[in-house]
Amino acid sequence: MSRLFAGTQWDREPHCPQCDQPEAKCQCPPDAGPQPLAVPNRAQKLKLRVEKRKQGKVVTVITGLSATKNNLPEVLKQLKNLCGSGGNLDGDTIELQGDHTTKLEAWWKKGP
Numbered sequence: 263m264s265r266l267f268a269g270t271q272w273d274r275e276p277h278c279p280q281c282d283q284p285e286a287k288c289q290c291p292p293d294a295g296p297q298p299l300a301v302p303n304r305a306q307k308l309k310l311r312v313e314k315r316k317q318g319k320v321v322t323v324i325t326g327l328s329a330t331k332n333n334l335p336e337v338l339k340q341l342k343n344l345c346g347s348g349g350n351l352d353g354d355t356i357e358l359q360g361d362h363t364t365k366l367e368a369w370w371k372k373g374p
């Protein structure tokens with residue numbers, strides 16, 4: 263029985279569009295495009311500051327991580343877990359409720 267696509271361009275196993283290896287041999291990362299980092303690259307300059315908000319509430323403001331290069335919603339989730347507090351994201355700025363600078367500095371130094 264002849265295969266439907268025998269002799270046509272479809273008669274080859276799927277090849278990777280990036281390295282042109284058969285997919286079984288391909289070693290390319292799943293998507294070679296730049297991916298936002300869920301674990302921020304430590305080459306970036308992380309900036310932490312503590313701000314007082316209304317009713318004497320204190321928040322830790324984290325800047326220096328760009329929203330295009332970092333998966334900030336994912337980073338926020340990790341930091342909320344790390345600090346055990348609520349937080350939110352506004353553009354490139356992450357805010358965590360409470361003063362968590364010590365924890366965050368340790369987290370940043372530890373690296374990925």
Ligand SMILES: [Zn+2]
Binds near residue numbers: 288290
């Ligand atoms: Zn490949």
